[in-house]
Amino acid sequence: MAKPSDSIKNRVKKLRELIEHHNKKYYEDASPEISDFEYDRLMNELASLEAEYPALKTKDSPTQRVGGTVSRGFKQAAHNPPMLSLDNTYNAEELRAFDSRVRKAAPDCSYVVEPKVDGVAASYIYKNGVFTRGATRGDGERGDDVTENIKTIRGLPIKITAGKLRSFEVRGEVYLSKKRFEGINKEREAAGGPLFANPRNSAAGTLKLLDSKAVALRGLEFFAYSLVNAAEHGIKTHIEALGALKEAGFPVNENTKLCPDIDSVIEFCFEREKKSAELAYETDGMVIKVNEFEAQRILGATSKSPRWAISYKFKAEQARTVVRAITVQVGRTGALTPVAELEPVLLDGTTVKRATLHNEEDLARKDVRQGDTVIVEKAGDIIPEVVSVVKKERKKNARKFIMNPACPACGSKTAKYEDEAVRRCINVKCPAVVEAGIIHFASRDAMDIDGMGPAIVKKLLEHKIIGDYSDIYSLDEFKLAALGGKKHKLTDNILKAVEASKKRPFDRFIFALGIRNVGSRTAEILAENYPSIKELQNSSADELAQIHEIGPVVAGCIYDFFRRKENREVVNKLEKAGVNMKGGGSASKGAFKGLSFVFTGSLKSLTRPEAAAIARRLGGSVSESVGKKTDYLVAGSEAGSKLDKAEKLGVKIIGEQEFIKLAGIKSRPAKEQGQGELF
Secondary structure (H helix, E strand, O other): OOOOOHHHHHHHHHHHHHHHHHHHHHHHOOOOOOOHHHHHHHHHHHHHHHHHOHHHOOOOOHHHOOOOOOOOOOOEEEOOOOOOOOOEEOOHHHHHHHHHHHHHHOOOOOEEEEEEEOOEEEEEEEEOOEEEEEEEOOOOOEEEEOHHHHOOOOOOOOEOOOOOOOOEEEEEEEEOOHHHHHHHHHHHHHOOOOOOOOHHHHHHHHHOOOOHHHHHHHOOEEEEEEEOOHHHHOOOEHHHHHHHHHHOOOOOOOOOEEEOOHHHHHHHHHHHHHHHHHOOOOEEEEEEEEOEHHHHHHHOEOOOOEOOEEEEEOOOOEEEEEEEEEEEEEOOOOEEEEEEEEEEEEEOOEEEEEEEOOOHHHHHHHOOOOOOEEEEEEEOOOEEEEEEEOHHHOOOOOOOOOOOOEOOOOOOEEEOOOOOOOEEEOOOOOHHHHHHHHHHHHOOOOOOOOOOOHHHHHHHHHOOOOOOHHHHHHOOHHHHHOOOOOOOOOHHHHHHHHHHHOOOOHHHHHHHOOOOOOOHHHHHHHHHHOOEHHHHHOOOHHHHHOOOOOHHHHHHHHHHHHHOHHHHHHHHHHHHOOOOOEOOOHHHHOOOOOOEEEEEOEOOOOOHHHHHHHHHHOOOEEOOOOOOOOOEEEEOEOOOHHHHHHHHHOOEEEOHHHHHHHHOOOOOOOOOOOHHHOO
């Protein structure tokens, strides 16, 4: 067995970081940055390296698990069996390869082919004919219990009166029709709010609303595509199961076909691809499933996807155009993104004038130059990107674009960190960084300040009415009126939205701060582990890194953010303005509320940062030195001078096991289990 070199190890590490980043953008932020094809290219490279070097494969590798997450604000619901994702194919050759693998185990099988609706997968459980639970897919093992929201979906039978099914689980895709999506965006535009990027994002966001009445107004729909454990109901094939679901009153996609062989599968996939634009809903491919349940059982599944099903992805719509110029935009975290300014071109129903080039490395790899003829497509049907250059049409005098090492917005130095492909402006007062940060702070997924869109933010900055996002809370009608010399028509709405934003949940506030690498899911995790911003601000990088799903890179970003004086000052201003900075994390339960701890010596089952994190999460404070106000010294083996000082001051001295008992957590073998098993 070949031993991986350092370069191979580094490539695997880099691939995992990239895939995790894009998983977060797709599943958590609902804003994919790359196409499915590009994502699969990264995933396939990682899978190939792990196959060649098995020692590099780990249980937490992206190749071994589904990419989604569960959300804060909902109860969690377990999935049995797990809701897996599908592997993708992009051409007839890959479909034939899938068929060859299948027929080795199931030579006489047939296939069912159905549209891959671009929505959100969900589970629906019925008992004695009554709908009892609805849940999102989440990470495959568990999702969000969104029962009340699911009840509002059009066409979902709440009570089953027809057919033979009574106690069962059905799975399907929740979606928004194209027409309803356009209507929602028109309503949001009229109200001055931000627009949804596409129907899938809108459906995903709608299911996570905490107000089921608001969900009902959105007009969600769904298609049933799976009857779980259908064999228990005497059903032997998938096509029969779909028939039983239809008989029970569930919407089943009418563009579904039973195919006897792979040739008819391919023919049907190509046929539906040509007609996909005619449908009332968005589709991005077709799903191919082995029809016979016994064959499915024989084929089985990996931890990530079934071996008896696969998806065929439609080709993203592409267009040819010319690069007028290459510019560099600066994001809220200082990231410098090269952008191709294009001759306007119609793509997927919209006029595209700009396309991302992602980063310096991507720009160099594609070698895009001013004046080039390029092929553009929408990554994930959202963000236009340059896919390739038609180099045979390149002009002889076309010059290679070299990114300036200085920030284009403020002229400051930029930095490129070892673990990143992007270059960043390090000036926290860079006008572009400040503007993007305020827009993010006020955005729908953060503080949700309706009416505080990019245009208003730009004007407020130009008039020097605000200088950072904390200044939003000092706005009044006179300051807003100054924008146009008279009272702005949105003044009342903006001021009401600003006031309402003070009560946003703690995790939304953390996300709004714009800390690099802290998305909405990470913000939820932090809010679950810290009772208030004070405890979070005072955490060490080691302590943060011990939290499950955080890790050293993200921990470093959080720690660095709060070490900056200007950031702490802004947080203090927000606190004085009355913005909510407290949550329902475990620390708020107060087992250690008001108690001060010092840790010394070597602990057996916890690291000292882990122990300190537990104390803080339960409301206690942690100090490096023993003093008169210290309540407990937790002493491990080889305790030093702190033990002597505690004895002299009369501080209570306890061992590790007593600390664990006081904390009410499970004991574990010496440093074997993961942080997630502590609670």
